[in-house]
Amino acid sequence: MKKIVFLIMLIFVIGLAVCVNAQDMGSETVLFEKGRMPQVTFDHHMHQHKLNNNCSSCHDLFPMQTGIIKEMITEEKLKKQQVMNLKCVKCHKDRKKEGLAAGPTKCTACHVRSK
Secondary structure, eight states: OHHHHHHHHHHHHHHHHHHHHOOOOOOSEEEEOOSSSOOEEEEHHHHHHHTTTOTHHHHTSSOSOTTHHHHHHHTTSSOTTHHIIIIIIHHHHHHHHTTSOOOOOSHHHHSOOOO
């Protein structure tokens, strides 16, 4: 009987540990609404994978919350291109210099106008 109780407790503890360590990876894609430039569809999960799930690579400027960038821009806590210039373009340029796979560095490569 003690072995069964121990086994049940062990399964419970392992299950709890898995739940605690399970990370909410956020949306698969994020839409950056258009301003004067066209909307950008951002592949959030691909970037997480490329950055080895180092969320602070981007989220040191803004919390992990849906719609937070737009909200912070409206509240004047972020400038309109602050995230793109300080994070996206800078990271892409740095990776390119290091000889790693890198994303685009020109605005119009992500902000694509529909035809």
